[in-house]
Amino acid sequence: MAWLVTGGAGYIGAHVVRAFLAEGIDVVVIDDLSSGHAEFVPDGVPFVRGSILDAGLLRRTFAEHDLGGVVHVAGYKYAGVSVRRPLHTYEQNVTATATLLGVMEEAGVNRIVFSSSAAVYGTPHTDLVTEATPKNPESPYGESKLIGEWLLRDQGVAAGLRHTSLRYFNVVGSGATDLRDTSPHNLFPLVFDALAAGRTPRIFGDDYATPDGTCVRDYIHVSDLAISHVAAAGRLDAGEPIEPVYNLGSGEGVSVGEIMTTVAAVTGIDFTPTREPRRPGDPDRIVASGELAARDLRWSMRHSLDDMVRSAWESQQAASAPNG
Template identity: 70%
Template structure:
């Protein structure tokens, strides 16, 4: 018995697997390695190399598990606008197969890695679970539809579930686990510095204290622990909310990120300023009170620690950073 982590060879999923191990809970992994790395999966953890669209592989993976932490999916919001059908196939068609096979196997618990992209652009200072959902990309739409699927599966065949919404995941819980995304801020800045280029800031005329966008950044190890806490709560049969925000409640500006990266890395640079990008709101920050109450959620890492652990992993990865 134990929990299956879909996408468990990826940056976030691999941290979830290790958090399960730290809690003394067995974990297995299903991952097609399209963005993940086999080396991220700890020795002794079963790995099925397959896509969630492969029904036979999914059927094999869910046999005998207590539940599933569903982290796999196509996560690039901007690119999803150009590839909507691919995004829906990867995030909705695949999830339907997973839920069907879980039902047939008697696996009746799921922790779903959702996204704060379900909210879209908001005009509130602090996003709560009651903030209306207005996703603005196929990616955000598919995450919201995924939550609907869980709700309907719960009504139809008793699936116990919760969905975790969060914004920007950074840092590293282990020097051998790094974020290789070509779209995330930390990897983009690190790559620029390593390659001798100057990092860029898009817009310094926002309605924020320093003029740059304010966003929510959370450490990946804190995020992973919240997934395990949610799985444990489901396993214990304790009351659980359908949705939790995993937010900092404060946020950091892009300028603060750049300043912290300069201090931590010791590389002196002044970011290039470029015009703001269309659609970027001034500030998006989420509250995390519900998750703190039920999932022991807290920000255990400072911004300096987020940058330092991410930079250490980037340096260790070297040329392997892009896989």
């Protein structure tokens, strides 16, 4: 049996696909390429191009492949833009998830790992976020991810769906030079693009209650994240106990200032970031505990900040090369 990876041609999904293959587990990818890249899908992996809003396409996919479970990564992930496009966000993240779950039930497939988000917490009033931290999403994106978790929970009660949801903050780095983060909204691509264009990256606020005065956030390497998706699938396959949600967090976090210093060292581009005023609502520190995931899902911070920056930079450089 294979696992279906929705959004498997995207940055995170493609790493999940390769993590499955590294364990000798077959996968099938479905992706509409709205933000993914067909070249991210390895040769030999069945690739279905289309939207999971298309129930007919999903039914054909489940009929044509021997699928034992789903890793659901597909979604619209731009929190800021979701405020301007709430209906689109709910369609892509809620309606699509409900459609997927309905077809799974029809096909008798009852295992799913859901790629959720720490956006479900909003701005937590605690230095260390745990799974029990109150949920208070502050964007349609965060709300849509929380509703996705509720859909899984309710299908678990109604139809015996075995499920878990993985929440995480900032995913960075690369596990291979041919995979990269191409989001126009994420920190690493923004910094690299600014440097490539001769612009100086910006830091918003340097008077926070942190060691260097800049915000501290949770950054995790995409390959570490992918391994835990496969581990979660393995627990579902084996019928082992599993929590309904897990945070994939560093427990410590790094500051934006530390990231800028590391970027300068790794790239060899000497720069001093421009200091801008604080953005309203930005808390000093948001870091998540990964204790439960470390216990159950092989979760570990295997990569240093230097590893994260270096791998991301190398994949960016490879893409910019004449034959990249």
